[in-house]
Amino acid sequence: MTGSEEPPSFKLGYVPGVTPSKWVRIWQERSPRVPLVLVATPAAEAAALVREGEADAVLLRLPIDRTGLHAIPLYTETTVVVVPKDHLLSAADEVSVSDLAEDVVLHPLDDPLDWAQPPGRPARARPATTADAIELVAAGVGLVAVPQSLARLHHRKDLTYRTLTDAPESRVALSWPDEETSDLMELFIGIVRGRTVNSTRGRPVAQAGEPAKPDRRSGAKPVRGGKPNGRGGPRGSGAPKRGKPRRRS
Numbered sequence: 514m515t516g517s518e519e520p521p522s523f524k525l526g527y528v529p530g531v532t533p534s535k536w537v538r539i540w541q542e543r544s545p546r547v548p549l550v551l552v553a554t555p556a557a558e559a560a561a562l563v564r565e566g567e568a569d570a571v572l573l574r575l576p577i578d579r580t581g582l583h584a585i586p587l588y589t590e591t592t593v594v595v596v597p598k599d600h601l602l603s604a605a606d607e608v609s610v611s612d613l614a615e616d617v618v619l620h621p622l623d624d625p626l627d628w629a630q631p632p633g634r635p636a637r638a639r640p641a642t643t644a645d646a647i648e649l650v651a652a653g654v655g656l657v658a659v660p661q662s663l664a665r666l667h668h669r670k671d672l673t674y675r676t677l678t679d680a681p682e683s684r685v686a687l688s689w690p691d692e693e694t695s696d697l698m699e700l701f702i703g704i705v706r707g708r709t710v711n712s713t714r715g716r717p718v719a720q721a722g723e724p725a726k727p728d729r730r731s732g733a734k735p736v737r738g739g740k741p742n743g744r745g746g747p748r749g750s751g752a753p754k755r756g757k758p759r760r761r762s
Contacts, residue, residue, distance in 0.1 A: 523697045526552040526562045526571035529643070530662035531685055533572055539704045547697065555642070556623045563690055570689040570701060574625035574660070577688065584688045587705055590660040592626060592682050593674040594618075595650050595667075602656075607676040617655030619646040625683045626658060632680075643667065 523540070527533050533551065540549045552571075554562050559573035564581060575586065594613065596602050602612060610632040618633030621640040636655055640646040646657040647667040660683040664674040687705055689698055 521697065522548045522550055523570075523701065524550045524552055524568040525701070526554045526559060526568040526573075528554060528556045528559050528571075528573050530660060530666045531572045531574075532662075536701070536704050540701065543704070543710055544697075544700060556625060560688065563688060566690075569695070569698060570687060573686060573688055575684040575686050576627055577686075579688075581691045582688050583691055583694075584686045585702070585705070586684045586686045588685055590662055590683045590685065592658055592677045592680040593661045593664050594656055594658045594677045594680075595647060595664050595672055595674045596656050597650065597653065598671055598673050600656075602675060603673050605675060607678050609678050610680055613656065613658075619649055619655045619657040621646040621657070625660060626681045628681055632658065647672070 525533060525537075537549055537551070552562065552568050554568075554571065556574060559571050560577045560582060562568045563571050572587075575584065577584065594602065594608060602608050605612075613633040616633045617636050618631060619636050619640055620628075620631045621643045623642050633656065636649075640649060643657070643659055643663050644667055646659075647669070649655060650657055651669055651671055658677055658680055659674075661674070661676075687702070694702075
């Protein structure tokens with residue numbers, strides 16, 4: 514490697530509420546000499562982050578425009594409604610969409626829930642972000658339905674949340690450019706899919722300047738050449754031996 518070349522690294526973007534710490538820890542165990550760099554990104558800019566080459570991959574929420582992108586769904590989040598602690602709905606263990614009919618329900622522009630029709634009464638204007646919507650809930654302007662991870666991220670002492678039973682759910686996915694998948698990308702895909710370190714696609718990538726180690730798992734040995742025997746076949750071919758003829762009774 515020349516002095517002008519940068520050492521290899523893997524840049525991973527992630528949207529608010531998604532916590533990649535478990536996968537980062539596994540990456541560090543399997544490929545300690547290739548740093549994994551985390552890049553926080555707003556939900557609205559997540560897909561552009563990889564399209565424009567600012568990150569190798571991104572953890573985002575579906576649905577997205579998949580033009581030019583791969584996307585592997587990883588898990589589905591529970592949807593909750595965020596309400597003031599003194600709101601009537603806080604007395605219930607869980608609520609349904611119909612329970613929100615009389616309330617103003619905020620619908621932020623970065624809402625990851627794919628509503629056919631948002632519940633409740635619409636607000637006069639849509640907040641720009643989920644964080645803005647949470648602030649408005651605290652101010653008594655309305656309620657907001659969000660993935661549970663976002664409710665936890667924006668937790669406030671004066672607010673609580675309840676499971677919204679019949680609402681759309683948010684799916685978290687791993688996305689990367691629709692091009693030839695690199696070895697580092699294959700390594701991270703193996704990690705998020707739970708492949709073991711001995712898995713064919715999940716093995717650590719050889720470090721720069723280090724020779725690749727041979728795969729010894731199969732136990733295969735090189736075949737040595739030999740002379741054919743007098744019967745036209747290789748020695749030790751396992752041909753059946755002829756036995757004595759049986760006596761006729």
